[in-house]
Amino acid sequence: xxxxYSFLKKCExxxxxxxxxxxxxxxxxxxxxxxxxxxxxxxxxxxxxxKEIHAYPKVELCAFDGETWLRVAAKAVxxxxxxxxxxxxxxxxxxxxxxxxxxxxxxxxxxxxxVARFCSFTLPEKEVRF
Numbered sequence: 846x847x848x849x850y851s852f853l854k855k856c857e858x859x860x861x862x863x864x865x866x867x868x869x870x871x872x873x874x875x876x877x878x879x880x881x882x883x884x885x886x887x888x889x890x891x892x893x894x895x896k897e898i899h900a901y902p903k904v905e906l907c908a909f910d911g912e913t914w915l916r917v918a919a920k921a922v923x924x925x926x927x928x929x930x931x932x933x934x935x936x937x938x939x940x941x942x943x944x945x946x947x948x949x950x951x952x953x954x955x956x957x958x959x960v961a962r963f964c965s966f967t968l969p970e971k972e973v974r975f
Contacts (some may be wrong), residue, residue, distance in 0.1 A: 846880075846883075846884055846959075846973070847879070847975070848877055848915060848973060849884065849915065849959075849961045849973060850877060850884055852908065852910065852913075852915050852963070853877040853906070853908055853915070854877060855910055856908040856909065856910050856915075857908060858873050858874070858875055858905060858908070859873070859875075859877070859906050859908035860872065860873055860874070860906065860907045860908070860915045861873075861874045861904055861905075861906055861916075862893070862904060862905040862906075862907070863894055863897040863898055863901070863904055864897060864900075864901040864903070865893070865897045868958040870893075870894070870897060871971075872894055872898035873941050874886055874888075874906075875939075876936075876937055877932060877936075878932065878933050878936045878937075878953075880924075880929055880932045880933065880953075880955075881929075883955035883956070884955060884956045884959070885924070885929065885932075885953050885954060885956075886900075886906075886921075886953070886954055886956075886963075886974070887930075887932055887933045887934075887937070887940070887944070887952065887953045887954075888952055888954075889927045889943070889952060890891070890949070890950050890952045891943065891950055891953065895952055895956045897902045898923075898954065899923070902920050902921045902922065903918070903919075903920055903921075904918075904919060904920075904921045904956075905917065905918045906919075906920075908950055910938050912965055912967075913963055913964065913965045913968075914915070914963075915961060915962070915963050915964075915969075916961070916962050916964070917956065917959055917960070917961040917962075918959070918960050919956035919957060919958060919959035919960070920956070920957045921954040921956060921957075922942035922954060922955050922956075922957050923952060923953070923954050923957075924945070924953050924954065924955055927946045929953050929955075930944075930947065930951045930952075930953050931946040933951075933953050934946055934951070952971070956975075959974065959975050960972065960973075960974050961974070961975070
């Protein structure tokens, strides 16, 4: 999991895919954080992405560092605890103007049953599960 975290932090932006009814949706994301040995991302409950994840929690993340790409398939599980929200916001202080822990909009999810695949054109695929 820490290898996946480090790769996503290095890339800075990754893409999160969700399902909206019968349509796939992909968005750029930048928050990734380890809290209590789980990998988390953050969004706002008012956003469509939140509604899509609650309706169908299977997600996929994808990132590319110029040589290697990473795909992570997992179930996104909401963690409603203030402590989890605050830990994320402490890691991303630039979000303080838009989000506050316990504000009714800040939302954090952790990845469960994750299967991560590191791929490139020159190296064999590497799989990590967490």
